[in-house]
Amino acid sequence: MTLDLVAYGAFFLTMALTYAIICLGLNVQWGMTGLFNVGIAAFVAVGAYTSAILTTPETPDRFGGFDLPIAIGWLGAAVVSGALSWGVGALTIRLRADYLAIATFGVAVTVQLCMLNLQPLTGGAFGIGFIPRPFAQLQADALLFSLANCGLLMLVIAGLYLGLQHVAKSPWGRVLRAIREDETAAQALGKRPIRFRLQAFTLGGAIMGLAGAAQAHFIGFIAPDNYMPILTFQVWAMLIVGGSGNNRGAIAGAILVWGLWALTAAAVSAFVPPEDQAQAAALQIVAIGVGLCLMLLLRPRGLFGEVSPLARLRNTLPLSAKE
């Protein structure tokens, strides 16, 4: 019984950690740079499909199935998602702030269509199965298998976390924050906001692609249904709850929100009669939407959010200098 519980705990944590990776990617885009991405699901999906196509065994009725090692699949996922982000960013970042949001929304719709309709590439509505799972040789022992997967993702997260913390402190990260806080001042110092924003958007997209690949290989099966707009909402809720601008907050928010989501979903399926479950699930989503708005209204910097350096400065200044 306890072993089952541990195995379930490891499974749950692994899923939460894949969301944490997406959240870290979003944090680079939103938290560090202030770029609003409404198409997270698309970038995650592109990563997942890229890795699946690269690593699955050959399939007669579908392009791809190159049977490459998983690591190459993950790398490819990051590269392709990063390239897509670069393209979208290059097109819209120089325009008004909301155009990027609208364009990423369009990307989400279009990627969803491509997943459904480009059957020879994506397998259509049925998706792609038989995606090789890391530590497949351990699959006979459920506990060991979940723990190994969980450990692998923890390593990935730790690596990303250290890397991103380093990036945030590096000159590049400082420029990003400077641009986010005061674009004109940064420009006056000779930094080109567009270029730095584009780099950050690409990096964030690549991390989301990696997360998609990790998730796909953990579940072993992907279909267009996994990448509905609700995924984008969940990740946003995670980052806002955890606190944008803070990598630890991003990870904590992912685990917390995913935990709440999984718990309420379990409660819905346990206590609500089957005929009302669709309605209960809808209420669950209403709660996320309202929660997101409340968080923005009441505690915009989230649980562990970064205090804006300018605001910190303002608070330490004498009263007369505040205005």
Place this chain on the structure above:
Amino acid sequence: MNPQFLMDGLIAGAIIGLGAIGVTLTYSILRFSNFAHGELLSWGAYLALGISGALGFLAAGLKQPIGPFSFGWSLPIAAVLAIILTGLLALAVDAALFSSFRRRGSAIIIMVMASFGASLALRSLLEFFFTSKPAYFTQALQIAMKLGGGLRATPDQLAMLVVALVSVIAVHLVMTRTDIGRAMRAVSENPSLAGIAGIDVRRVIRTVWFLGAALACIAGMMSGLIIQIRPYLGHDLLLPLFAAAILGGIGSVPGAMIAGLIIGLCEAFTVQIIGAEWRSAVSFAILIAVLLVRPRGLFGKAS
């Protein structure tokens, strides 16, 4: 090629255009892209459905089809009430959410994000109340009339085109000929200057919400009458709405309508040439093309 796609495109385009006017007005006056605007279309359609159902229940005579149309008097009466209620809904969302961001002077992008959360909540509420099963205003079947030139349209479709045309002309007249319209244009040029000049900016903002929501409600009811009513009705139209608002040029009412018609026609054309499954990609392609070639749109002012 069957010219019928022109008719389908015009009708889809009228729906998109009406919705896009609301998007373009909120964008130019409140200065953020409202991701919850699609939900106003869905709410409008469901409110009309609920009211017309209740009216039909109270007085069965109201359900009798009027002349050649598939709906009875219950629908036009419900439409008027639904337009008012959708307007009030938009005002309520603004009061609960966006006004406090405005007061605080939050970044635009925070408002965009809040609108995103609001759209999620509003849409799922509809799913909660009405389930995701499609609903219809009437079950009556209509025979399409021949219009000549190989075109056919049902009386409902023609009526909707007329309604759309009248609404657009009305909004255009309000914007160009009335005091409140002038005030709206002034606020969109420069809110603080307009405020100094004695324009009640909050009244302008309320008018924008109400007008946008009223048009959204009309568009939602049109879509519901001609196709079907679903909780995702507005969400699925959101990308065409944004594409039309940007193609027409932010702030331009005639631009939004013309761009809506262009997008509707392009969608119908794509359905003929490539296939219905790629319909939703058309707006994205148009959006990308506009952003590449002419980011200020057809009738927009250079920023």
